[in-house]
Amino acid sequence: MxxxxxxxxxxxxxxxxxxxxxxxxxxxxxxxxxxxxxxxxxxxxxxxxxxxxxxxxxxxxxNPALHEDVSYLDFLTYRVLKNGSARVATLGSSVTKGVGASVPGNSWRALLQSEIRDSSRPLQHVTISNHGHSGYTSVRLLEQDVVDKVISSRPDLIILETSVINNYRRSVSLPDTKSSIELLYHTFKHELPEAEILFISPNPILKENIDPSGLNSLGLTFEEYVDYTKQVILANDWNYFDTHGHMLAEMEAQGLTKEDTLNDMIHPNDLGYQIWFKELFTEALITPYYGQHR
The missing domain is CATH 1.20.5 (Single alpha-helices involved in coiled-coils or other helix-helix interfaces)
Structure with missing residues (x-):
């Protein structure tokens, strides 16, 4: 072996x-x-x-269900933390659409979206859809296609500009103005019960836009429409922001005239939209109690 x-x-x-x-x-x-x-x-x-x-x-x-002193920014933050995102819809006339701004990004809606998104990490998930319609009165905002598009955007917050520039220019009666404002609120609350609604007035305009007297065919001024709709909204205990009044106060503080803030007799220029956005953000959206009655 x-x-x-x-x-x-x-x-x-x-x-x-x-x-x-x-x-x-x-x-x-x-x-x-x-x-x-x-x-x-x-x-x-x-x-x-x-x-x-x-x-x-x-x-x-x-949580708005637990606290009354939350702001709209808190409300949107809550919705983002709960659902992963939050949506805002702006509804109104051409001044909500952004007519008069040099570029779309300088409208009050676009500036507001940018500021909200920069406010915190959760708020980066907020989007604002624009449903501004040139020439529309508060009555025309009730048209089915307008309402349907807002509803389909599934907003958490609706910022509803009253469109009374056009009510004034087209001589819509005050009773029709009142009924349309109230119907807008009830329509959206019925279809979107969990959405918050903030009414806002439009910007200051020049009284000469239709007549040197500032009166429409009903003998009413633009300011009378602004004051009237404000009283209607507050009488219903709905949230309201007086864009018109706040802009006038800020313009006076800065030594500005209406002409300085307008692209024409009606629509804001970039400066006008900047003032509109800043007043709305600081005096309504970040103010506790949803900036009520301001």
């Missing part, structure tokens, strides 16, 4: 030992990697749980 080479046997044994050591090291490395992974997963889970608790606490702080 042949003899086993002792050198070969020793080499084979050494090779087996090396393979065993290699496998052992590999097992140790894998075990360590798994241990690190488990630790990291535990940290992630812990961080996730912490974030969830933090989010829940924040939601409890700004």
């Amino acid at each position: 042949g003899q086993v080479d002792s050198g070969s046997f020793a080499f084979g044994k050494l090779s087996l030992n090396r393979r065993g050591c290699f496998r052992l090291k590999r097992v140790i490395k894998i075990s360590l990697a798994l241990a690190v992974l488990l630790v990291l997963l535990g940290m992630v889970r812990s961080e996730y749980r912490y974030k969830q608790v933090e989010i829940k606490e924040r939601m409890d702080e700004i």
Whole structure:
């Protein structure tokens, strides 16, 4: 019988030992990697749980059902934290559409969206759809296609500009103005019961836009339409922001005339829209109690 080479046997044994050591090291490395992974997963889970608790606490702080002193920005933040996003719809006339701005991004709607998104990380998920219609009165805003488009955008907040520039220019009666404003509110509340509605007035305009006297064919001024709709809305205890009054006050503070803020006799220029947006944001959207009756 042949003899086993002792050198070969020793080499084979050494090779087996090396393979065993290699496998052992590999097992140790894998075990360590798994241990690190488990630790990291535990940290992630812990961080996730912490974030969830933090989010829940924040939601409890700004839940409109639990607190009356929340702002519209709080309300939108709550909706983002709850649903992942929030939507705003602006509805009104050509001054809501943005006519007069040098570019669409300088309209009050676009400026407002940018400011809201820059306010916090959750609010980056807010979008504002524009439903401004040139020449539309508050009565025409009730047209089915207009209403349907707002509803289909599924807004959390509707900012409803009263369109009384056109009511004034087209001599819509005050009773028809009142009934259309009230019907707009009830229509959207019926179709979108969880949505908040903020009425706002339009901007100041020049009285000479239809007649040097400032009177329409009913003998009414634009300011009378603004004051009348304000009283109608407040009498119903609905939220209202007096864009017209706040813009006039800010223009006086800055030493500006109406002409300085208008692109023509009616539509704001970039400066006018900047003042509109800033007043709306600071005096209505970030003010507690939804900026009520301001």
